[in-house]
Every structure is written in structure tokens, then in C-alpha cells.
Amino acid sequence: MPTSSPADGAAWASMASPDQGQYDIPLKSVKEDGANVDLVLGFGTLAMTWEGDHFKGTWKQGGAEFPLTLRQVAEFPRKARPQTPQAPFPYRDETLAIPGGDGVMLGATLSLPAKAKRPPAVVLVHGSGPSTRDADIAEHQHFRVLADYLARHGIAVLRYDKRGNGRSSGDFNTLTRDKLADDAHAAVRALRARGQFSKVGLIGLSEGSSLSATVAARAPREVGFVVSMAGVGLPGLQNMLLQDRIESRDAGATPEEAERIVAYAASYYRIVVDEADADARMAVLKGLQEAQPEAQALLKKYNMHHGSLRLEEARNPRLRTVLSADPGREWRAVRAPVLALNGSLDHPVPATENIAGIAAALRAGGNRRADSAILPGLNHLFQTAKTGGTAEYATIDETIAPAALTRVAGFINKQR
Numbered sequence: 001m002p003t004s005s006p007a008d009g010a011a012w013a014s015m016a017s018p019d020q021g022q023y024d025i026p027l028k029s030v031k032e033d034g035a036n037v038d039l040v041l042g043f044g045t046l047a048m049t050w051e052g053d054h055f056k057g058t059w060k061q062g063g064a065e066f067p068l069t070l071r072q073v074a075e076f077p078r079k080a081r082p083q084t085p086q087a088p089f090p091y092r093d094e095t096l097a098i099p100g101g102d103g104v105m106l107g108a109t110l111s112l113p114a115k116a117k118r119p120p121a122v123v124l125v126h127g128s129g130p131s132t133r134d135a136d137i138a139e140h141q142h143f144r145v146l147a148d149y150l151a152r153h154g155i156a157v158l159r160y161d162k163r164g165n166g167r168s169s170g171d172f173n174t175l176t177r178d179k180l181a182d183d184a185h186a187a188v189r190a191l192r193a194r195g196q197f198s199k200v201g202l203i204g205l206s207e208g209s210s211l212s213a214t215v216a217a218r219a220p221r222e223v224g225f226v227v228s229m230a231g232v233g234l235p236g237l238q239n240m241l242l243q244d245r246i247e248s249r250d251a252g253a254t255p256e257e258a259e260r261i262v263a264y265a266a267s268y269y270r271i272v273v274d275e276a277d278a279d280a281r282m283a284v285l286k287g288l289q290e291a292q293p294e295a296q297a298l299l300k301k302y303n304m305h306h307g308s309l310r311l312e313e314a315r316n317p318r319l320r321t322v323l324s325a326d327p328g329r330e331w332r333a334v335r336a337p338v339l340a341l342n343g344s345l346d347h348p349v350p351a352t353e354n355i356a357g358i359a360a361a362l363r364a365g366g367n368r369r370a371d372s373a374i375l376p377g378l379n380h381l382f383q384t385a386k387t388g389g390t391a392e393y394a395t396i397d398e399t400i401a402p403a404a405l406t407r408v409a410g411f412i413n414k415q416r
Contacts, residue, residue, distance in 0.1 A: 079139045083399040085148035090114050098160060098190045100170070101182030107167025108160035108187070109133055111151040120224070120412050121156035121197035123187040127206030127230075132166035133159040135205070138394035142381060145399040146203070146408075153409040156197060158187055177321055180207075181214045188215065188222055198416045199224030201336070203408065206230045206349060206380065209340075210327040217333035225415045227408055228340040230349050230380050233357025236325035237269050239349065240308060246347045250389050251302035261304060264288075264295035268309060273323050278315050285314055331358055332365035339371050339411040341404060343378030345388030371411070375403055 031038040035050040037057075046068065048057030055070040091113045098106040113119050124143045126135060135143035147157040163183065164172030184202065191200045201224045204212030209231025216223040232239050244265045248258040267288060275281035289296055289311065299305040313319055331338075340358045342351035351374045362370040379385035382404040383396045 079394065080397050081139055081141070081399060082397055083145045084141055085144060089148075089151075091151040096158075096190070097167070098187055100163065100168070100186045101179055102170070104163055104168065104170035104183070106160045106163070106183060106187065107133065108158055108190075109147075110191075111147045111157045111159075113151050113154050113156060116154045116156075118196060118198045119154050119156050120199045120201065120415055121158065121191045122150065122201045122203050122227070122412060123184060123191065124157065124159040125184045125202055125204040125208030125212050126162055127208050130162060130165050130172050132161045135159075137381060140381070140383075140393070140399040142205070142399060146405070149400075149405045150409055150412070153413065155409065155412050156191075158191055160187055176318070177211070177214075177325075181211050181218070184208075184211055185215045185219060185222075188219070192222060201225035201227070201412065201415065203227040203229060204231060207232075210325065210330055213327065213330035213334050216336050217330055220335050223336050225337045225412065226334060226339075227411065228338065228358060229382065229404070229408075230342055230346055231340060231354065231358055232325075232327050232349055233331065233340075233354040233359070233361065234327070236323045236327075237266075237273065239354065240269060240323060241266055242350045242353060243348055244304070244309075246350065248298075248302050248304055250347065250387070251304065253298070253302050257298055257302075260295060261298050261302070264292055264299070265309060268314075269323050272314050272320055278317075281314055282311070285311060328357055328361035328364075331361035334362065334365065334367060337369040337411075337415060338362060338367065339408065341372070341382075341407060342374050343380065343382055343385075343388070343404075344374050344376045345378060345385045346380040347388045347390065348380045373407070375401070375407070377401075378404060 029038075037048045037050070037055065038045070045060045046057055048055040048068075048070065053071070057068055059066045059068040091111050094110040094112065096108040096110055098108050100106045124135075124146065126143075133143060134141040143159045147159055150157050160183070161168040162172060163170030163175055163179070188200050188202065191197060200222065202212035202215060204210070204226070206229075209228040212226050212228065213231075216226050234242070241262055245258050245262050248261045249255070253261065268285065271284050271288065272281060275284055296305070299309060307313065308319060340355055342349065342355045344351050355372050355374055359370065359372045375382070377384055378401050379388045379392065380390070381393055382400045383393065383398050384401045385392055385396065
């Protein structure tokens with residue numbers, strides 16, 4: 001946690017979470033009172049007390065609390081990530097500023113193959129949450145590794161910072177799904193305006209998959225192809241219940257306990273969707289909590305009382321948007337060639353049900369230029385995994401499995 005005390009006396013700090021691969025996390029406020037320090041981030045708080053040679057305190061995030069001890073180190077530990085790109089590079093990177101929606105500017109990097117003439121180009125579209133152009137997750141630079149591989153195989157790649165992150169202007173906290181799609185569409189237009197690419201397409205990871213479908217449906221003459229990686233093909237509420245079942249079992253719940261949690265979650269999510277007024281929604285949800293103390297005990301026992309099932313989160317209109325989403329509607333309108341890939345060990349987006357949903361929607365829409373596959377042994381990030389649980393991401397040295405990289409590059413190079 002780098003800190004300083006500038007001349008005006010205001011304390012400043014940023015934080016890092018090496019286990020999650022997150023560095024230079026800005027703090028909203030730093031308050032000092034003798035040996036006590038309170039830190040406030042956009043997604044959590046930390047209250048600490050100095051105990052001679054270390055800080056000891058409590059970290060709060062998403063309704064959960066964890067004990068935390070901080071000790072001084074000379075530098076942050078870094079994990080081995082052998083796929084992180086190393087020079088020499090057979091391509092060149094251009095740093096760009098792209099006009100997005102609502103007048104924002106998106107900081108971006110365009111990787112251009114050195115020898116390719118009129119190569120295909122692709123825009124990388126992020127999943128949920130704040131992210132910069134490299135898509136840093138658990139010290140893996142997911143999009144940088146993907147861009148490096150594709151550029152080495154003759155494909156131009158544009159990756160950009162989400163609004164309010166990195167070099168992009170705007171406010172991340174006010175982002176809506178439509179604005180996210182606007183920014184991805186703006187990136188496509190920026191590449192097309194250069195006039196040097198045979199086709200321009202999209203690769204979407206997780207939520208970025210359905211956003212890519214939205215843009216392709218919106219602008220069929222501009223989007224030449226779409227690659228869906230770990231994309232959702234089920235209605236939002238249905239996919240969330242699948243996630244909750246898997247997460248509870250991962251946490252140690254018995255099959256009976258998991259079904260009890262899922263039954264509660266189904267009632268909870270239905271209220272979120274049906275009650276448009278935030279105050280009325282919160283009142284009904286509080287009543288549901290009070291009426292089901294056994295379910296509350298299970299949620300706490302298996303650390304499921306945060307995230308989408310955290311009461312405060314129900315005020316966020318974004319949760320209603322996610323639960324009400326129908327990705328199938330977007331995919332039915334896509335006419336461009338599509339490659340849909342999911343990993344067999346994907347827990348956030350269970351592969352069998354979601355890949356079937358995407359494929360069925362494409363068929364229903366009459367798209368005969370679509371291919372889909374479930375890649376065995378790969379997790380949500382397309383790493384070769386043992387369990388597929390999210391806690392495993394940081395323990396795996398591999399960033400993206402070669403099987404996924406070769407499949408994506410091969411598909412795009414056929415679109416020339």
C-alpha cells in the first residue's frame with residue numbers, strides 16, 4: 001500500500017491485491033487518528049490499527065468481513081506468468097484515443113502486424129467490472145496475451161480501457177449496458193475509418209460476448225464477425241441461479257442446502273425484477289429475509305450473503321438489467337459469422353446450458369455461419385484448470401490455453 005503525506009497535510013494512498021492481480025487501486029479517502037487508519041475504496045473499506053510493526057484490521061467488501069494484517073515489504077511479490085508478452089515483437093503498438101459515446105475518450109492500444117497487408121482486425125470487449133485495456137485478472141494480462149497471440153498470427157487487435165479506467169474519461173459508476181455497447185461500437189467505427197483492414201470484428205469475453213452480439217445486431221454492415229468467449233446464452237435470471245447452485249456447492253454446501261439457497265435466490269431475484277420502485281423493492285426483500293431465517297443462515301455459512309444476494313445491491317439498477325437480460329434476443333439478430341467458445345469448467349457461466357442457448361438462438365435467427373464448441377478442462381478465463389472455481393485463477397501460471405488461442409486465430413483468419 002504506497003502512501004505519502006504531501007505538503008498540504010492530506011494523506012494519500014493506493015492499494016494492491018497481489019492475489020487478485022490488482023495494483024494501484026485508488027482510494028476515495030484516507031483518515032488518520034493516531035494509531036488508527038480508515039481507508040475507503042469504491043468497493044470496500046478497511047479499518048486498521050498500528051501494532052508496533054504492522055497494521056491489523058478488518059476488510060469489508062460486498063457484505064462480507066475478513067481479518068487483514070498489513071506488513072511493510074520492499075516490493076510487491078509477483079507470480080510467474082510465462083505467457084506475458086516479451087520482445088521482440090513482430091508487430092507494432094499504436095497508442096490511441098478513441099471518441100466513445102457521450103463525448104468520452106477511450107484510451108486504447110492498436111497492435112498492427114508488421115508484414116500483413118489488409119489484415120482482419122478485431123476489437124476486444126471486456127466482461128463485467130472495472131478494467132483497463134490489458135484486462136488484468138489475478139496478475140494475468142488477459143487481453144494483452146490474447147492481442148499478442150493474434151497479432152503474431154496476422155490479425156490487428158484493438159483493446160481499450162473501460163470508461164473511468166486507465167486513460168479513458170467518463171464515470172465507470174454510471175455505466176449502463178447501452179453505454180458499454182456504444183463504446184464497443186465506437187471502437188469498431190474507429191478501425192473501419194482507417195480503411196486498412198479487410199474486415200473488422202469483435203471478441204467478447206463473458207458480458208462482453210452479449211455486448212458484441214448487441215453491436216453486431218445493431219450494425220450488421222460494420223461488424224464482419226463475432227467471437228464469443230465464455231458468453232451467456234441463457235436468460236439472466238436463469239444463469240444467475242445456475243451460478244448460485246455451483247458457487248454454493250463449491251463452498252461446501254450439501255445438494256439439499258444448495259437447492260435451499262437456489263430456492264431463496266429465485267424468490268429474491270424475482271422480486272428484484274418485478275418491483276420497479278427501489279424503495280418498494282427493498283421493503284419486500286427485507287420481508288423475505290425476515291421470513292426465511294434458515295436461508296439467511298445458509299447464505300452466511302457459505303459466504304453467499306454478498307454480491308448479487310446482498311440486500312444493498314438490490315438498489316442498483318444494473319442488477320435488474322442483468323437479471324432481465326435475454327441474450328438470445330441479441331444472438332437471434334446476428335447475421336455475421338460467429339464462433340462461440342465456452343470452457344467445460346466455467347463456473348460463472350456454465351458451459352453446457354449457455355453454449356446451447358447461443359447456438360439455438362443463432363439457428364432460430366437463420367444464421368448458418370456459426371460454430372460453437374465446449375473446450376474441455378478450461379475455466380471461465382480459458383485457463384487449463386482443475387476445479388474451475390474462481391479462487392483457482394491466481395494459482396494457475398497459464399493465462400490462456402493454446403487450444404483456445406489457436407481456435408480463435410484460425411476462425412478470424414478464415415474471415416479475410
